[in-house]
Amino acid sequence: MSILSIGAVLWDIFDDAQHIGGAPFNFSAHAARLGHRVWFISAVGQDELGAAALRRIRELGLDTRHVRVANEAPTGTVRVFLKDGQPSFTINRPAAYDFPSLSAQDLAALQAGQPRWIYFGTLEQMNPRVRELTRRVIAANPRARVFYDINLRKDSHTPALVKELFAETSILKINEEEVARVLEMDGEPPLPLAEFCPTYARRFGWRGVCVTRGANGCALWRDNEYIESPGYRVKVADTVGAGDAFAAALLHGLEQGWPPVKVADFANRLGALVASRHGAIPPWTMDEIRAMK
Numbered sequence: 001m002s003i004l005s006i007g008a009v010l011w012d013i014f015d016d017a018q019h020i021g022g023a024p025f026n027f028s029a030h031a032a033r034l035g036h037r038v039w040f041i042s043a044v045g046q047d048e049l050g051a052a053a054l055r056r057i058r059e060l061g062l063d064t065r066h067v068r069v070a071n072e073a074p075t076g077t078v079r080v081f082l083k084d085g086q087p088s089f090t091i092n093r094p095a096a097y098d099f100p101s102l103s104a105q106d107l108a109a110l111q112a113g114q115p116r117w118i119y120f121g122t123l124e125q126m127n128p129r130v131r132e133l134t135r136r137v138i139a140a141n142p143r144a145r146v147f148y149d150i151n152l153r154k155d156s157h158t159p160a161l162v163k164e165l166f167a168e169t170s171i172l173k174i175n176e177e178e179v180a181r182v183l184e185m186d187g188e189p190p191l192p193l194a195e196f197c198p199t200y201a202r203r204f205g206w207r208g209v210c211v212t213r214g215a216n217g218c219a220l221w222r223d224n225e226y227i228e229s230p231g232y233r234v235k236v237a238d239t240v241g242a243g244d245a246f247a248a249a250l251l252h253g254l255e256q257g258w259p260p261v262k263v264a265d266f267a268n269r270l271g272a273l274v275a276s277r278h279g280a281i282p283p284w285t286m287d288e289i290r291a292m293k
Contacts, residue, residue: 001036001117002036002039002113002114002115002117003036003038003119004039004041004115004119004137005025005031005038005039005040005118005119006100006133006134007120007121008124009022009044009067010076010097011049013077013078013079014082019240019280020053020281021078021240021280022076023244024040024042025057026281027119027245028119029281030245030248030270030274031251032060032061032062038063039063040057041067042066042067042097043067043069043070043100044068044069045070045074046069047074049074049075050096053067066100068101070096070099073099076093076095077092078090078091080240084236087239089153098124100133101133102137107136107137111141114143115141116255117147117251118134118141119146119148121149122150122152122156122157122165123151125161125165138168146170147173148171149243150172162185166206170208171208171254172208173210173243174209174210174212175213179211194221197221198224208220208222208223210267212271214231217229217231217268218231218264220264222263225260227260227264229261229268231268232273232293236275236276237278238279240280241274242271242274242275246267246268249266249270250264250267273288273292
């Protein structure tokens with residue numbers, strides 16, 4: 001399977017360490033590890049962190065040909081604060097990932113690869129340049145389905161933008177808190193997940209919705225079937241990147257044509273495994289995923 005992933009690569013700065021990250025990049029690295037071909041579209045700055053990011057991108061098996069070296073802004077950084085393993089973020093912008101670029105030749109080459117999926121989140125789409133690039137990518141690949149991982153961050157979304165992105169979406173990944181925020185944006189009362197998923201899927205034409213529920217696992221609506229899948233209890237190191245690993249596993253399972261129960265369980269397993277280790281892209285193997293209990 002081929003995936004076009006659009007968005008941030010950055011450095012997560014912790015008190016005692018720094019790790020490469022950014023939700024689209026984390027997703028891309030995990031998807032590549034699952035055996036998929038990923039074209040990652042982003043930018044880094046002309047600085048030491050940018051050079052280090054390019055090296056790390058290659059080490060993780062991703063192609064850097066569509067990662068622009070930008071002079072408009074430094075390589076992205078996010079200050080991460082952990083409390084009981086749960087992160088809060090200070091996002092530093094503008095950042096280089098706000099300035100990607102694709103030529104007509106680039107678009108043609110990506111189209112020739114016949115991508116099956118286009119992935120993006122919300123944060124980067126706030127930038128008009130990224131938003132226009134995403135529109136061009138979608139228009140150039142009309143057969144590709146769109147996976148939208150909503151990832152709402154403070155001061156990095158608007159109701160109008162979220163609805164615009166909803167209208168482009170084939171599969172939505174969202175967490176329970178974000179469901180409540182979407183309903184609030186729409187002036188709607190709280191809804192059980194079993195009602196939210198089909199109601200909004202019909203409204204926007206989605207083919208599936210997955211709602212993550214932290215340690216409680218996830219809910220998945222797909223082809224008019226709604227299921228809830230229990231999570232896996234692990235000792236949490238940090239949850240940074242766990243949702244992105246979950247997203248990669250979710251898309252992997254959907255692409256394999258697995259039944260919803262198996263898709264959701266596989267995604268829960270990988271998400272929990274990553275949460276049990278430090279950093280957004282820790283080492284893991286398929287045998288470890290299968291061994292989760």
